[in-house]
Amino acid sequence: MHVPGKLLVLAALVALPAAGCGAASSRDRDGVAATPATVRASPVAVLGTSVALTPARAQVRLALRQPDGVDPPVARTARLVLAEGVAWHGGDAPTCSLRTLRSAGPGGCPRGAIVGSGEAIGVADAAKTVGRIVVVNGGPDDVYLATTVRNPVYVKTVVPGRLTAPPGGGLQIDLAFPPDLQTIAGVPLGLQQLRLSIIRGRALTVAACPAGGRWPYRASVAFADGTAARRSGAATCRDA
Template identity: 30%
Template structure:
């Protein structure tokens, strides 16, 4: 029997919007960000009849032009009770295979979503694309591709941890490698991002709380030691 974990929308957001979008999810006195998330359908399923969903995330980030872009080292995302992650039921791809051959080397049915981020690298327009790949019941992989200002390919592992108590059902964690923080000696200034993910019942909902909002919590850790906390929610109905 496959292991079921709740609300894997994390990874798409991972995911969605995967890793690069997660890098941008932070706020401080100097950084302004707007994020919009959507779950389709937003009518929740039940424990007996989970509802498979697709998750879409988009956002914009403003960093003062006279300020060096902040360097993000890690992102942690907490998701609420109210869904299931069925990664154990779907075809998987290993991190080693993904790193060697990219998403084309993986089963097509293991590809669960895609995203991208637009950035400025000291006046050079840069676009990073992210492919979300099923890694089984305990992890998802984000394959990041960047061609400017230098060619970078990274297969990142995003562990999914089930939480036994409190308001959250699980936690997703992603470490941002140095190769995606500073490229060719230039810090990337992420300006916008977008991503979507979901296939069949890979992500499924089982309930909608009385508030009619699925809440999430994000903590972004910077190289300066600062941890920026962000809270948001997505509308739902029973």
């Protein structure tokens, strides 16, 4: 799929329609969840969120913070929507299938299909959990976050991402966190931070930055308790 002149994030972290994001009401292929338009607001704040487009990469950071005395909620899906300025040409670059990625890991994919990296940080029973991410091009409509966690137990999984053109224009990525990243060793895992860095190249292209060097974006995360946290901001853009 080519979505001309629009933007994505993936990262992670890392799950939003134009009006928001919520618990999954249906499930698309590869396990990517569709979300209803209205959900209850979460007490969790989406803080420290940023999107920066540099000459070499698109960098995304999503940080969550819950009130004192509230356990970090389990994230099920995340979504980032950005306005025009970026296009995804996954079909024009080397790709890796979800089946290959799950069976052989990123090492089994063509080298050119590796389009970025990242990190997800969560809390499981007060213990910090870090997931290392390899961003993989899945084709015209798909991006995959191959994620490895080594503490408190070893987990190797894939977060599928779907790229679509939302109503009104733009580009969005929907991430669906699999069950093995929602609970680790029988303990609920609360997402606290997701960072992604995606290479600007054949798969992800960026048009000239707008006057003022900023594009609007919307981000949201839907949690297992049926609530969602949202944030709007401005992505920075630098051509040189």
